[in-house]
Amino acid sequence: DIQLTQSPSFLSASVGDRVTITCRASQGISSYLAWYQQKPGKAPKLLIYAASTLQSGVPSRFSGSGSGTEFTLTISSLQPEDFATYYCQQLNSYLYTFGQGTKLEIK
Amino acid sequence: QLQLQESGPGLVKPSETLSLTCTVSGGSISSSSYYWGWIRQPPGKGLEWIGSIYYSGSTYYNPSLKSRVTISVDTSKNQFSLKLSSVTAADTAVYYCARHTLAYCTGGVCYPLDYWGQGTLVTVSS
Numbered sequence: 001d002i003q004l005t006q007s008p009s010f011l012s013a014s015v016g017d018r019v020t021i022t023c024r025a026s027q028g029i030s031s032y033l034a035w036y037q038q039k040p041g042k043a044p045k046l047l048i049y050a051a052s053t054l055q056s057g058v059p060s061r062f063s064g065s066g067s068g069t070e071f072t073l074t075i076s077s078l079q080p081e082d083f084a085t086y087y088c089q090q091l092n093s094y095l096y097t098f099g100q101g102t103k104l105e106i107k
Numbered sequence: 108q109l110q111l112q113e114s115g116p117g118l119v120k121p122s123e124t125l126s127l128t129c130t131v132s133g134g135s136i137s138s139s140s141y142y143w144g145w146i147r148q149p150p151g152k153g154l155e156w157i158g159s160i161y162y163s164g165s166t167y168y169n170p171s172l173k174s175r176v177t178i179s180v181d182t183s184k185n186q187f188s189l190k191l192s193s194v195t196a197a198d199t200a201v202y203y204c205a206r207h208t209l210a211y212c213t214g215g216v217c218y219p220l221d222y223w224g225q226g227t228l229v230t231v232s233s
Contacts, residue, residue, distance in 0.1 A: 030213050032212045036154075043205075044203075044220070044223060050212040096159070096207075
């Protein structure tokens, strides 16, 4: 089974900062990766799919990159509403494993 | 606007079977562009994909849960359902239903989850 490992697990940052979250796959998954944002008590929200394609309605400060085994989610200038937990998910071979999550907190 | 709504008992006894239904409104469950999935999240923990189903009935399950999971679809009611047998306290979680949408990843199609239900907490306890 393909495992996804996110780093860091916790991230403290300030409004306006640029932050990057990494997701590493245990095997190559081409661009078969999505990123989600989850706020407390809410369902996850799709941000990016195909590693770098922005979902409709998602602000352009979010971007994704990578292919194969290493992927990144970047928020170019943190806004107050971006403090949440972020998950990557592999979309390969109909086995939709999630990473363990990265909690982004206000410094 | 597509909406998904989970329903079912909020309390299940150990060793019994957890049963949930997801009702889809604002769109057809029979579209060839979508799969329908179940995901869970234990309190304070991360997301775990349980399994997914196509309107034709083709299913895909998490190998770690496969022996206990059955997902089915009722296109006449625009619903799909989850059954998880022999539950223990470790199955206590918020259960979400969601839609996988057809997208294009390098080299082929892929199915990210673009619409989610609000989630329902299921507690396993005697």
